[in-house]
Amino acid sequence: MFEIVSFLVLLVVGYAFGSLAERRHYRSIQKLEIEFNSIPAIASRYPPVDKAYQQQLVVGNVVIASDYFKSFLAGLVNFFGGAVVSYESLLDRARREALLRMKKQARAVGADYVFNIKYETTSVGSGRLASIEVLAYGTALTPSGISIPANPGS
Amino acid sequence: MLVSNLEILPNRKIEAHLGLVQGSSVRSKHVGRDIMAGMKNIFGGELKGYTELLQDSRQEAMQRMLKQAESMGANAVLNVRFSTSSITSGAAEIYVYGTAVKLDDAQNHAAGTNQVTTHV
Amino acid sequence: MRYENRQSPEGINVTEHNPVAHLLKLLAAAVVIIVLVVVLANLFASRLGRLIPFRYEQALMQHVTYDFSGAGSESVAMQEYLNTLVQRLSPLLEVPEDIELNLHHNPDGVFNAYATFGGNIVFYNGLLGQLPHENALAMVVAHEISHVLHRDPVAGLGGGLASMAALMALTGSTGAGAVGNLLNKTGMVAQMKFSRDMERAADRAALSAVNQLYGHVNGADELFKVLYQLSGATAEQETTFDAFMATHPLHQERIDAIAQWAAENGWSTAGEITPLPENYYDWL
Numbered sequence: 090m091f092e093i094v095s096f097l098v099l100l101v102v103g104y105a106f107g108s109l110a111e112r113r114h115y116r117s118i119q120k121l122e123i124e125f126n127s128i129p130a131i132a133s134r135y136p137p138v139d140k141a142y143q144q145q146l147v148v149g150n151v152v153i154a155s156d157y158f159k160s161f162l163a164g165l166v167n168f169f170g171g172a173v174v175s176y177e178s179l180l181d182r183a184r185r186e187a188l189l190r191m192k193k194q195a196r197a198v199g200a201d202y203v204f205n206i207k208y209e210t211t212s213v214g215s216g217r218l219a220s221i222e223v224l225a226y227g228t229a230l231t232p233s234g235i236s237i238p239a240n241p242g243s
Numbered sequence: 244m245l246v247s248n249l250e251i252l253p254n255r256k257i258e259a260h261l262g263l264v265q266g267s268s269v270r271s272k273h274v275g276r277d278i279m280a281g282m283k284n285i286f287g288g289e290l291k292g293y294t295e296l297l298q299d300s301r302q303e304a305m306q307r308m309l310k311q312a313e314s315m316g317a318n319a320v321l322n323v324r325f326s327t328s329s330i331t332s333g334a335a336e337i338y339v340y341g342t343a344v345k346l347d348d349a350q351n352h353a354a355g356t357n358q359v360t361t362h363v
Numbered sequence: 364m365r366y367e368n369r370q371s372p373e374g375i376n377v378t379e380h381n382p383v384a385h386l387l388k389l390l391a392a393a394v395v396i397i398v399l400v401v402v403l404a405n406l407f408a409s410r411l412g413r414l415i416p417f418r419y420e421q422a423l424m425q426h427v428t429y430d431f432s433g434a435g436s437e438s439v440a441m442q443e444y445l446n447t448l449v450q451r452l453s454p455l456l457e458v459p460e461d462i463e464l465n466l467h468h469n470p471d472g473v474f475n476a477y478a479t480f481g482g483n484i485v486f487y488n489g490l491l492g493q494l495p496h497e498n499a500l501a502m503v504v505a506h507e508i509s510h511v512l513h514r515d516p517v518a519g520l521g522g523g524l525a526s527m528a529a530l531m532a533l534t535g536s537t538g539a540g541a542v543g544n545l546l547n548k549t550g551m552v553a554q555m556k557f558s559r560d561m562e563r564a565a566d567r568a569a570l571s572a573v574n575q576l577y578g579h580v581n582g583a584d585e586l587f588k589v590l591y592q593l594s595g596a597t598a599e600q601e602t603t604f605d606a607f608m609a610t611h612p613l614h615q616e617r618i619d620a621i622a623q624w625a626a627e628n629g630w631s632t633a634g635e636i637t638p639l640p641e642n643y644y645d646w647l
Contacts, residue, residue, distance in 0.1 A: 096541065099285055104382070107287035114288075115373075122370060129368040134249060137364060141254045144247040146323055148301065152294045154280065156287030157541075162382060164542030165389045168534070174378040174385070181377050186289075202366055205248050211327040213293055213335055220280065220290055222297055222335075224325055228247040233254075 099157045107156025111178060118185045125192040130203045130227060137202070142230035145198055149190025149226070153183045155219040163219065180221065184208060187225035200229035244309055245319035245346070252321075252346070261315045261343040266307030270300040271334040300337045301325065308339050317343035394549050397533065401553040404529040405522035409557065412521030413514040417462055417482070420517060424481030429467040441468045441646035445486065448497075448504045455572040456508055464508060470647070474593065476503055478510035480517060488647045493589050497637040498573065498582030505569035512568070515561045526554045558610040566617060570624055579634025584621045587614040 136142060155163070155176065162175040188206070195203045209224040245252075272280070272293060280290050312320050323341035330336050445466045458464065467485045474489040484507045494500045510516065530550040534543045574580045591614040612620070625632050 096545070103285050103287065106285075108382075110286065110288040126368055126370070129366045131366055134251075136249055136251060136253060137366065138253045139364075144245060144249060144252060146246040146248060148325075150294060150297055150301070152290040152297065154283040154287055154290050157285045158382065158386070159287065160284065161541050162386050162389070164540050165386065165393060168393055168542060168546065169389065172378070174380050175382060177377045207248065207324065209325050209327050211329055211335065213297075213329055220284065220293065222293065222327065224297075224301075224327065226248060226325060228249045 100161060103157030103159070103161075107158055110156070111182065114182050114186070118182065118189065121189045122185065125189055125196065128192050128195050128200060128203060130188060130192060130206050132206045134205050136204050136228070136230055141233040142201070143233055145200075145229045145231065147191050147194040147198070147200070147203060147227060147229040148224060149187045149192070149194065150222060150224040151183055151186045151190065152213060152220055152222045153179060153186070155179055155221075160219055176219070179219075180210070180223070183210075183221055183223040184225070187223040191225045191227060195227075195229040198229050198231050200231045202230045203227040204230060244312060244317070245321075246305075246309070246323055246341070247319070247321055248323045248341075250322045250342075252319075256347040257321075257344045258347050259345040261312075261317045261345060263340060264308050264311040264315065264317070264320055264343040265338065265340040266304040266309070266311065267336060267338045268300045268304040268307070269330065269334060269336045270296060272296055297327075297335065297337065300335070301339065304337045304339045308341065312343040315343050317345055319344050319346050393546060397530070397546050397549045398553045400529045400533060401526040401550045402556075404525040405554065405557050408525030409518035409522035412517040412519075415514075415517055417514070421463065421481045424479075424483060427481075427483075429465075429469075429483065429485065440642070441491070442466060444640060444643070444646070445504065448501055449508065451576060452501065452505050452508060452572050455575045456505060456512060456568065458508065458512060462511065464511060474590075476507055478507040478516060482511050484508070484511065490586075492644065492647050493593070494639070495585060495589075496582055497639050498577060499585035499589075500639065501576060502569055502573050502583040503586055505572040506565045509565040509568040509572075510561070513561065513564060515565065519558065519561065522557055523554065526550060552607050555608065555610055559612050562611050562617075563620065566620065567624060570621055570630075571628075574625075574628075574630045577634060577637060579631035580621065580625045581632055581634040582636050584618045587617045587621075590614045591618070 136144070159175040159179065163173045166173045166175070187208070191203065191206075204227055206225060206227040209222075209226075211222045211224075213220050213222050279292055283290050308320065308323075320341040320343055323339060326338040326340075328336050328338075445468065449464055449466060453464070462482055464482045464484060467483065468491075469485055469487045471487050472489040473487040474493065476484070476486045476490050478484045484504075486503075486507075490503070491500070494503070530547055534546045534550075570580055570583055573583050594614065611617075622632065624630070
């Protein structure tokens with residue numbers, strides 16, 4: 090009896106706090122995406138040759154934990170197989186957040202673009218507690234002549 | 244040291260490829276963070292402790308790679324890639340690798356620069 | 364070349380869905396599947412188990428000895444008395460010739476009696492000492508004999524093993540997490556239903572035999588009344604939740620069922636109570 094009650098409490102708490110955190114995160118992501126839209130992130134390996142650019146590696150990472158509700162739902166889907174839709178938003182948020190953090194570094198070095206964007210996704214949770222890290226990195230292209238500050242992003 | 248994940252520097256000439264350089268760092272999260280992470284796994288949200296831990300770990304791996312590059316006499320590492328693997332639950336290996344190259348003297352090129360530093 | 368980042372609309376990589384409805388739908392489907400599979404596995408295996416000839420059970424148990432001496436009580440007299448009860452009840456329960464019943468008296472204070480493979484029935488002092496009259500004891504003895512007749516030990520084992528295997532095969536991929544735990548519990552609950560059904564069937568057969576033996580069923584529900592009191596439970600405490608999780612039906616339910624069967628069959632619930640032998644409590 091106690092087991093069932095504590096399980097239901099976890100489920101409800103996980104759902105309430107998890108969806109609250111998700112809504113808040115999406116609002117922040119959407120705001121920052123508009124803000125950083127001036128620095129295009131390009132997946133091409135070939136930098137533009139219109140003018141001279143300095144190159145510099147920029148990175149952004151984030152670790153996001155799933156909530157209890159999402160994890161339980163994912164486990165349930167695992168029983169049947171099929172699309173684990175409850176984790177889609179988790180991964181989406183992490184990828185976009187990591188890219189934004191990368192762009193933040195790029196802005197700090199006065200970059201016009203970030204080229205050759207790469208993503209790395211790793212599950213860092215212990216056991217079946219799903220937490221994922223997404224790393225986004227690329228090469229910031231700063232027009233030559235702008236001096237790069239010593240410690241961007243910090 | 245110039246660090247980039249591109250392979251082309253339009254205004255610079257690569258004098259020599261000096262070989263693969265790599266840096267690695269394995270870190271495990273500590274107990275305090277683990278407990279916090281356990282809590283977060285109920286409520287959801289960012290695990291800031293882990294984010295920073297992995298940042299530190301990447302920094303260390305990068306420093307090691309740069310140390311290798313320096314010892315080879317390189318002044319740039321190109322085509323840099325990261326790789327992350329969770330080895331056991333609780334420990335992650337960060338691996339970074341790239342090509343160490345010797346670029347020509349930047350002063351010869353109006354467009355070039357040699358004041359590039361790396362910040363990860 | 365112009366480089367820009369255009370914003371793509373939301374909802375392309377993230378499926379719009381109602382998570383709560385999604386969860387409830389999946390949960391309902393999973394529970395239905397688990398219950399269905401456990402029920403089918405149980406039905407199949409318990410039926411299969413009952414097909415095993417009784418002599419195989421006996422052969423299996425022939426090397427098992429029930430030696431409860433050590434308490435040094437006069438358990439021989441108790442054993443003899445229990446045996447006479449069995450002999451009186453056997454024809455009423457229509458025990459076939461090939462089924463041989465072996466009674467054992469265990470001087471332990473455990474409040475229990477059980478029937479196991481090979482027609483072995485064990486009575487504990489804890490239970491025997493709580494019974495106020497022979498009618499109550501006859502009901503218990505007849506109940507355990509009915510288990511043997513219904514081949515419940517082997518059917519229960521077969522059904523239990525089959526549903527375990529089915530559960531493991533089904534929930535193996537979900538593992539020991541919350542989901543696996545929940546589904547396994549669901550399977551257990553479904554499994555318990557079979558155990559309770561066996562108990563009900565044994566109660567029913569026993570009541571009929573007791574009625575034939577004494578001409579009435581007065582006092583047959585005494586055991587459950589005693590159990591009910593011992594459990595210290597009030598009617599409110601025995602909830603529907605407990606009923607789903609238990610191997611046996613609730614005591615009150617069994618008492619009510621006895622009254623109902625008696626009414627249905629026109630068995631008298633009033634009649635003279637047969638006392639236990641004079642020295643009965645010394646034999647414990």
